[in-house]
Amino acid sequence: MAQKYEMKQMEQAKPNPFENALEQLRIAAEYLKLDDGIHQMLASPKRQLTVSLPVKMDNGETRVFTGYRVQYNDARGPFKGGIRYHPGVTLDEVKALSAWMTWKTSVANIPYGGAKGGIICDPKHMSMGEQERMTRRYAAAIAPIIGPYKDIPAPDVYTNAQTMAWILDTYSTLEGFMSPAVITGKPISLGGSLGRDKATGRGAVFTTVAAAKVNKVDLKKATFAVQGYGNAGSNYAEILQTYGPKLMGASDSKGSITSKTPIDANKLLAHKEKTGSVVGFPGSQKVSDKELLQSDVDILSPAALENSILPDTAKGIRAKIITECANGPTTPEADKILHKNGVFVVPDILANSGGVIVSYLEWVQNLERISWTEVEVNDMLEKKITSAFHDVHAASQKHGVDMRTGAMIVGVGRVADAVKTLGVFP
Ligand code: NAD
Numbered sequence: 001m002a003q004k005y006e007m008k009q010m011e012q013a014k015p016n017p018f019e020n021a022l023e024q025l026r027i028a029a030e031y032l033k034l035d036d037g038i039h040q041m042l043a044s045p046k047r048q049l050t051v052s053l054p055v056k057m058d059n060g061e062t063r064v065f066t067g068y069r070v071q072y073n074d075a076r077g078p079f080k081g082g083i084r085y086h087p088g089v090t091l092d093e094v095k096a097l098s099a100w101m102t103w104k105t106s107v108a109n110i111p112y113g114g115a116k117g118g119i120i121c122d123p124k125h126m127s128m129g130e131q132e133r134m135t136r137r138y139a140a141a142i143a144p145i146i147g148p149y150k151d152i153p154a155p156d157v158y159t160n161a162q163t164m165a166w167i168l169d170t171y172s173t174l175e176g177f178m179s180p181a182v183i184t185g186k187p188i189s190l191g192g193s194l195g196r197d198k199a200t201g202r203g204a205v206f207t208t209v210a211a212a213k214v215n216k217v218d219l220k221k222a223t224f225a226v227q228g229y230g231n232a233g234s235n236y237a238e239i240l241q242t243y244g245p246k247l248m249g250a251s252d253s254k255g256s257i258t259s260k261t262p263i264d265a266n267k268l269l270a271h272k273e274k275t276g277s278v279v280g281f282p283g284s285q286k287v288s289d290k291e292l293l294q295s296d297v298d299i300l301s302p303a304a305l306e307n308s309i310l311p312d313t314a315k316g317i318r319a320k321i322i323t324e325c326a327n328g329p330t331t332p333e334a335d336k337i338l339h340k341n342g343v344f345v346v347p348d349i350l351a352n353s354g355g356v357i358v359s360y361l362e363w364v365q366n367l368e369r370i371s372w373t374e375v376e377v378n379d380m381l382e383k384k385i386t387s388a389f390h391d392v393h394a395a396s397q398k399h400g401v402d403m404r405t406g407a408m409i410v411g412v413g414r415v416a417d418a419v420k421t422l423g424v425f426p
Helices: 002-013 017-032 036-042 091-107 128-145 161-175 199-214 231-243 265-275 289-293 332-340 354-368 374-399 403-422
Strands: 047-056 062-073 079-086 114-120 151-155 223-227 246-252 255-263 284-287 299-302 321-323 344-346
Touching: 017 036, 017 091, 017 332, 017 403, 036 403, 047 091, 047 128, 062 079, 062 091, 062 128, 062 151, 079 091, 079 161, 079 354, 091 114, 091 354, 091 374, 091 403, 114 128, 114 151, 128 161, 151 161, 151 354, 199 231, 199 299, 199 321, 199 344, 199 354, 199 374, 223 231, 223 255, 223 289, 231 246, 231 265, 231 299, 246 265, 246 289, 255 265, 255 289, 332 344, 344 403, 354 374, 374 403
Parallel strands: 079 114, 079 151, 223 246, 223 299, 299 321, 321 344
Antiparallel strands: 047 062, 062 114, 246 255, 255 284
16 A cells, blocks of 8 residues: 555656746746737637546446547647557647647648547557557547647557557548548558658757757767667667667666667667567667666667656766657657756757658648659758757857757747737737
């Protein structure tokens, strides 16, 4: 009983992600000298939908899952944001992620607002049939508020191109015509974009390359580690190693590893696909999550979930550059410590914006009925994200602040301008 109570206390000690998001907004609002009304509007999601999803399980029982769609702000364009399947999903987490999406599309300077969705579930313990029925019921439940010009969902943790195909089919069936632009991250055969699957990792690499240049880190001699070897993390590792840095450690939900000799990122992914984890990769040692994050590397990429870099871990981080592939991996307190210690953090809303940038390119191709080659898509991604990096870097230099505050100044500033110019209805 006492142990259970302690665990509850530990869970509660984890910061509320929406409070983190509001604290980041408060800091940006101060620099931007936003008036109170605009600050309040930017601190409040425009719409929050909670849905109950009855699903027939394979054993014949019916289970009711809870799902959310939070539409944070659409002043700059239709709502945009992924859908997460995870047992730890909460409304506050979805609200935080939808706020970050709003600043992210603004930093990337693409004509979208921000949204996010999620279902409290454990897809690892559900069959494909159960996942499909749950996804279709969720798509039907949120159908009235999504659409190519309203809100365009995409994948996030534990959802993928197949999940997007089920949502597309359900939405289109209800509408009565095929509507590919309602969702991005689709399979190529259904109007998905070449390059979308690797876009988040590739975009994060472009920001790391830019960060290395401004910090005079020689990528040819650099080393790196990745926490969370999933879609974003493994693609980041595979692409970054082609620029020279050597992968020295990685982790997933089953554990963390480091190695004294460089790890081939492609072989590590093959090992994870075969065995279900990065743990046990030949020549590696199993270490704790903290040891991985504090290992002696030049570049560190948290690419799992939020709140993974807490103050205690931050104190011992030795990397010169942190590229946040994950959303919200660093708590505000940990952030202060990293800044004080001179660690250059490429913040989530900039570092992982490659996914939404290529989602935007996918949506444009669907609406225009055109298709671009992978090289064209990657080139447009590089130009957009590198220009976003320099906008943020210029803002951080101008105000004498870290890159996260710089990104918030750029992102929040553009949304605030749009909100102000639209005025208040009625
Ligand atoms: P994913 O499901 O493909 O990968 C997540 C990985 O994290 C898995 O390997 C999982 O085992 C690992 N993980 C889970 N809990 C962990 C823990 N406690 N310690 C270490 N590893 C753990 O998801 P993804 O799409 O790669 O998303 C990862 C992060 O990147 C999320 O924060 C997501 O919001 C963000 N992100 C993803 C995209 C995208 O396009 N995929 C875009 C923007 C942001």
